[in-house]
Amino acid sequence: MTDRNYLLKGINFLIIIDCLMIAYAFLFQVRGGMLNFIYLFDVALCLVLLVDFFYKVNGQDCKMSFLKKNILYFIGILPLELIFPLPSLAFRFLILLKVLRLSQFVERRFHILFEFFENTKVDILLWWILFVIIVFTFVIYLLDPSLNMVDSLWFVMSTLTTVGYGDVTPNTLVAKASSLILLILGVFIFSTLTGAISSYFTDKVINIDSDVEENVVVLHEKIDRIDNELEAVKNELAASREENMRLHEKIDELLKR
Template identity: 35%
Template sequence: MSFYQNSKFNYFLSILIIIDLILITLTLISDVGENLYFSIIVFDTALCIILFIDFFTRLSDSDDKKHFLIKNWTELIAAIPFDLIMLPFVLNGSLLRVFKVLKFIKVIALFSQFFETIDFFLKKTHLDEIFGITLLVVLASTLGLYLFDPSINSLFDSLWFVLSTITTVGYGDILPQSGAGKIIGLITLIVGVLIFSTVTGAIASYFARRILMNEDFNITENDDNIEHLKDTLKSNKKNLYEVHSKVYKIDHDVESLKKEIRELKELNKELKEEIEILNENLKN
């Protein structure tokens, strides 16, 4: 597996993208100090370098490079350091509007890159479906309160109440007064509790599955080691059997040699006796 396909790298990259999104959005909606702005440029440029390396590494590994470019062209936009490139024009005050448009485009591209990076995690945990349901509930509740509760003066007040309710924070600064508004608020509160418990359960289930997968992998690896050890023992047993057979054969050969030596000794003894008899006869 390539380093850039590693899940830990993807999680790390997601964190960097979130930080960069917050920093770039901050420069869009408010005036930041010069020192902070240059720090943001350094951070954004470093992230762009990582994104460029990641993009072209995956491009070189891709079998269909044309399809890869069509599918992931937004990643290339996200990897362009617009702040660094446009810095001279921003300092001179020219092309400021163009610069802000480019930064807004980069924010969108970074959002796309972020969701592509965590796409596998979202699908495995079904958080994409949960976020979709949450967005639908927020929109429906916001419009319902605004339309049916006269005490809600604006869409922003309605959205503020829905968000504070669905997150179970409940500041209490804005409250529905009509019966329909209270019912919508109650439904929103119940949905919020269900959503957060579902999110918690989905994330816990995902990591539990990851742990079980790692344990299964370790068990499989241990089983493979045990099988290898069994094969080694069988091979050693076979070798020991062959050595034992050879030793047995050598013992048998030694016994045969001992027997032959005894026979030769007996024969030698008999020859000596015959020689002595012959010598006696010759003397006589």
């Protein structure tokens, strides 16, 4: 194993540790020295990943194409804590971007899932869903002072998925108007998502049927070829029998003489 592989394994281990610490801070609202340590650890890891990313960019023939292909990964390794210093906001949504850092580590182990994303373009739709969730969570939170951030997020999730539990509802007129837009987006987004998944599996079934038909056709061709070869062998055997009979007749004539 090369030094580069050892380095990548070490970086992947640090990424996992970083994501676990961010998740811990997100779930338990960590404060004080522990929070500062997580900040410093995450920023330091971001800098390491940025250096590694630009090292990869420098080794590419088409740098712009590589940047476009890995733009989400690049966003995920930016030290967003320096841009959004408030932990109550940063740690609620930062983990969603930090998970992107695992993409190259996970891709080698979940290539079927990434193949599904590539064929259906569902990953683009999922990023739009994430964008809508973040934007409307802030919008509802700002437009309705009676809701906190968690309530706003819960309302957006239940509305966007068209579940609508009704336990959390906006009270101001502008927040309700925004909810109508969110509801329309939810119907459109999840109907598109359902259609994309159905189309993918339908294509898989059609491809399987096509492969079976092609295999049947190939099998029939092989059977026909074997039949032709058998017929040729039969003709050769028949000709050999006739030749043997003629030889036997000549031998009998010679013996009679």
